[in-house]
Amino acid sequence: MISATDQALIKRVQTLQCQDSFSVLVERHQSDLRYSLRQMTNWDEGLADDLSQETFLKAYQSIKTFRGSAKFSSWLYRIAYNLMISHFRVARNREETGVEVLTDIPASQMRTETSQQDLHRDLARAMKVLPATQRMALHLNLHRELTHSEISDIMEIPLGTVKTAINRGKITLRQNLAGWNSEEIR
């Protein structure tokens, strides 16, 4: 079962409600998703894992609606993105310190910390100043190497909006990372 394709496993879950097959899917995709959500949530490991868990639970509940026209991982990202957006919306409504309401990190602070902290955390910190749409689009494009069209499907936004989000995100990220010496990164 471990070597079975995603498609075969999904079919088993859809027809037989086979939980073991779903566990193999979870095992296979959890690391990527958990990393991506860490990048999206300013490396909040607890929140990222909670959202990942919720994503897989939702995926199991609605797996019958998965038609296989997109990759399973893309479908997971779509669920995760929607969950993340609603989480931030609720957090903002409650006036909690959500990622969306955080302000820019002072460049000086960033520069001094880059040499001490892990590359992934630094990147997540730099990304947190971007709006969620730009952050997600940029991550999927630059890190996961997905095409604009795939990102458009995942985020359910027009192709033009994806391109704009990526371009704007890149500009903002470059500004935020100005003077950041990538060689310092461990």
Next chain:
Amino acid sequence: MSKPINLDALFKQARQKEPYYGGKDFVSRVAVDIGRQKKLSKTKEAIIIGSAAVIGATITYAYFPLEMIMQQVPTSFVINPMTVLMAAGITSISCGFAYWLAEDKSL
């Protein structure tokens, strides 16, 4: 003036150094969540079946022609040789069929 950062190179570096998160604990947490969800839906199912049974029993009690059926039940039986033969025949056929079902491995 500092050199603009190469985002492609930066993300490539991040991609190459992306950590792998061990999934055992995570997978079992998800499995527990799914199990809990299933249990919830089983409780829901039991409530629905129970409610349907109560409604069904109420309707049946109100409309079921029990008295009429009871009146039609014969109060005495006449057993003649034909009845005995028929009962013996039906019993033999039933036993034969049950034996055949039990022995047939293809079922």
